[in-house]
Amino acid sequence: MKVTVEIDCTPVEARQFFGLPDVQPMQGAVMAEVERRMLAEMDRFSPETLMKSWLSFTPQSAEQASELFMNLFNRSFGGGKPQTK
Numbered sequence: 722m723k724v725t726v727e728i729d730c731t732p733v734e735a736r737q738f739f740g741l742p743d744v745q746p747m748q749g750a751v752m753a754e755v756e757r758r759m760l761a762e763m764d765r766f767s768p769e770t771l772m773k774s775w776l777s778f779t780p781q782s783a784e785q786a787s788e789l790f791m792n793l794f795n796r797s798f799g800g801g802k803p804q805t806k
Contacts, residue, residue: 728735736743764770 730738733743
């Protein structure tokens with residue numbers, strides 16, 4: 722024997738029927754806090770700020786960058802000791 726029951730109700734009605742708590746006020750407060758924090762931290766993740774933080778770890782001159790890549794290339798392919806000036 723197969724029995725199928727179809728219940729047409731909203732999520733709020735289902736929660737009330739099963740005696741579950743109403744979490745909408747708490748969810749609204751949490752989402753407002755998440756939004757506030759995201760907006761406060763948005764400046765840290767702007768493209769300009771990210772580029773400044775990333776470029777602060779790289780050599781400042783083109784010659785230093787070229788030397789860095791040549792040393793990495795030489796080490797990767799067994800070209801011997803890194804070159805230094």
